[in-house]
Amino acid sequence: MTGNLLTALxxxxxxxPVSRVFRPDPTTLLENTLISHKRGFGPGKILKLEGDLSSxxxxxxxxxxxxxxxxxDGQRQIIDFLLPxxxxxxxxxxxxxxAVQIExxxxxxxxxxxxxxxxxxxxxxxxxxxxxxxFIASALSRLSERMxxxxxxxxxxxxxxxxxxxxxxxxxIGKADNCKLCLPLTQQQLGDFAGLSSVHVCRxxxxxxxxxxxxxxxxxxxxxxxxxxxxxxxxxDLATLKxxxxxxxxxxxx
Amino acid sequence: MTGNLLTALxxxxxxxPVSRVFRPDPTTLLENTLISHKRGFGPGKILKLEGDLSSxxxxxxxxxxxxxxxxxDGQRQIIDFLLPxxxxxxxxxxxxxxAVQIExxxxxxxxxxxxxxxxxxxxxxxxxxxxxxxFIASALSRLSERMxxxxxxxxxxxxxxxxxxxxxxxxxIGKADNCKLCLPLTQQQLGDFAGLSSVHVCRxxxxxxxxxxxxxxxxxxxxxxxxxxxxxxxxxDLATLKxxxxxxxxxxxx
DNA sequence: CGGAACCTTGAGAGTAATCAACCCCCGTGG
DNA sequence: CCACGGGGGTTGATTACTCTCAAGGTTCCG
Numbered sequence: 001m002t003g004n005l006l007t008a009l010x011x012x013x014x015x016x017p018v019s020r021v022f023r024p025d026p027t028t029l030l031e032n033t034l035i036s037h038k039r040g041f042g043p044g045k046i047l048k049l050e051g052d053l054s055s056x057x058x059x060x061x062x063x064x065x066x067x068x069x070x071x072x073d074g075q076r077q078i079i080d081f082l083l084p085x086x087x088x089x090x091x092x093x094x095x096x097x098x099a100v101q102i103e104x105x106x107x108x109x110x111x112x113x114x115x116x117x118x119x120x121x122x123x124x125x126x127x128x129x130x131x132x133x134x135f136i137a138s139a140l141s142r143l144s145e146r147m148x149x150x151x152x153x154x155x156x157x158x159x160x161x162x163x164x165x166x167x168x169x170x171x172x173i174g175k176a177d178n179c180k181l182c183l184p185l186t187q188q189q190l191g192d193f194a195g196l197s198s199v200h201v202c203r204x205x206x207x208x209x210x211x212x213x214x215x216x217x218x219x220x221x222x223x224x225x226x227x228x229x230x231x232x233x234x235x236x237d238l239a240t241l242k243x244x245x246x247x248x249x250x251x252x253x254x
Numbered sequence: 255m256t257g258n259l260l261t262a263l264x265x266x267x268x269x270x271p272v273s274r275v276f277r278p279d280p281t282t283l284l285e286n287t288l289i290s291h292k293r294g295f296g297p298g299k300i301l302k303l304e305g306d307l308s309s310x311x312x313x314x315x316x317x318x319x320x321x322x323x324x325x326x327d328g329q330r331q332i333i334d335f336l337l338p339x340x341x342x343x344x345x346x347x348x349x350x351x352x353a354v355q356i357e358x359x360x361x362x363x364x365x366x367x368x369x370x371x372x373x374x375x376x377x378x379x380x381x382x383x384x385x386x387x388x389f390i391a392s393a394l395s396r397l398s399e400r401m402x403x404x405x406x407x408x409x410x411x412x413x414x415x416x417x418x419x420x421x422x423x424x425x426x427i428g429k430a431d432n433c434k435l436c437l438p439l440t441q442q443q444l445g446d447f448a449g450l451s452s453v454h455v456c457r458x459x460x461x462x463x464x465x466x467x468x469x470x471x472x473x474x475x476x477x478x479x480x481x482x483x484x485x486x487x488x489x490x491d492l493a494t495l496k497x498x499x500x501x502x503x504x505x506x507x508x
Numbered sequence: 509c510g511g512a513a514c515c516t517t518g519a520g521a522g523t524a525a526t527c528a529a530c531c532c533c534c535g536t537g538g
Numbered sequence: 539c540c541a542c543g544g545g546g547g548t549t550g551a552t553t554a555c556t557c558t559c560a561a562g563g564t565t566c567c568g
Binding site for chain 1: 305321323324325326329330331333343345346347348349351353354388390391392393394395397398399400401402404405406407446448449489494497498499500501
């Protein structure tokens with residue numbers, strides 16, 4: 001009912017039942033907290049504006065959110081996407097405002113947990129802090145990878161990398177069957193993510209399609225035909241990238 | 255002897271002695287750990303390459319480090335600078351390799367504390383975890399701010415923003431007297447940070463100088479004459495930026 | 509004096525943004 | 539049923555920005 005997040009949190013103890021004696025499951029507390037803070041939002045809904053008061057941790061149960069920043073002239077950069085299972089606290093260093101705008105891309109179910117409540121949870125659910133740290137490390141790695149390409153990459157690299165990153169993340173949560181991605185994004189939004197105009201995103205994707213690396217239909221239904229060629233275009237080593245940006249619990253299925 | 259980091263950690267309890275009974279100071283443990291792991295490195299030294307094994311927290315006592323990523327063709331992006339007082343763990347989501355290259359820019363004294371030891375410290379020094387979280391929030395805010403400009407900003411915005419960010423950070427540790435910054439950087443390195451070629455950094459800074467916004471001499475001794483104009487050029491609200499990227503302990507002296 | 513590293517400036521080339529037109533799809537309402 | 543409008547996607551033409559290449563200039567130091 002609360003989706004991948006709980007599943008993922010349960011896995012470690014299920015995999016190693018010998019490591020713990022049976023006791024009242026702390027994930028029950030987590031589950032109750034997640035459920036009681038769960039809310040649903042439709043596409044286009046703005047959950048937070050930049051600078052809004054915010055001091056909460058977002059636990060993604062389902063759907064997509066975009067974290068973005070804008071300039072006065074309306075230019076926008078998507079800083080990151082939040083996908084099912086992700087945990088993220090967008091509070092900036094001042095402890096009470098959000099550094100980014102938070103927008104719903106596809107119908108999303110999110111548990112928004114106030115910082116105080118979250119701190120209590122961390123005390124009582126030991127695996128949660130570890131998991132949160134994995135997500136922070138993962139987010140930092142992703143941001144670094146993207147900054148490299150924003151600063152020094154060509155349009156092709158940026159688009160190829162963006163698609164690869166999304167592919168790896170979706171694949172990790174079982175949503176990229178056969179290299180097919182369904183992205184709830186317009187080309188404008190993909191451009192805001194990759195640091196390109198929507199027109200140039202279109203041209204670049206067409207070129208990739210023309211080389212039989214991928215095909216796209218309709219509302220961003222993308223099929224990657226040649227993962228290796230896409231990795232070359234993105235200037236990425238796929239295995240390394242995966243290990244660096246996908247949180248550890250999902251990589252080590254023991 | 256161990257510099258700003260300890261000073262900063264001590265401040266809270268020193269300011270409010272009434273809030274704690276006297277007891278064996280946990281900062282003694284911290285101090286000992288910092289001292290016993292302290293090392294010094296000269297400019298140019300590479301502490302880690304991308305992908306090197308790494309599982310440690312870096313506590314900056316003095317000097318500058320650069321975290322960077324490179325592409326096969328040698329293009330390089332500086333992801334972040336580490337300045338005195340900063341705490342940072344560059345480990346990627348796989349828990350054992352560094353997501354970035356770590357390079358010394360000016361003679362640096364750093365305590366490099368293995369993850370296990372660090373976890374023990376966190377248990378015993380309550381203020382440390384809070385402080386680490388502030389640094390994480392601060393780093394994420396900075397990265398977001400920079401990504402916005404890498405993706406959508408002009409060369410002028412990028413240079414102006416880079417200088418402003420460094421000004422705010424140096425000012426916060428008392429190293430930006432009278433808007434004068436001494437950056438241990440070449441224009442090439444500033445370009446790697448701002449996502450520009452060294453040639454274009456030069457042109458852009460000259461234009462800013464020509465407008466009497468700043469002057470630069472020698473090895474990047476920069477004096478900002480018109481902070482407001484620089485903030486306009488960077489498309490930044492200075493007070494907001496400061497609150498978002500400078501860790502809270504220096505703002506909320508509670 | 510010579511060399512090295514860095515900064516400065518100009519000229520030319522290349523990449524991506526912008527502007528503009530058109531297409532397609534789809535939902536709405538006459 | 540069809541006319542209409544809106545939101546996206548596609549494509550071409552033009553513009554603008556930034557890179558690269560190249561040639562000095564400066565400072566520092568052996």
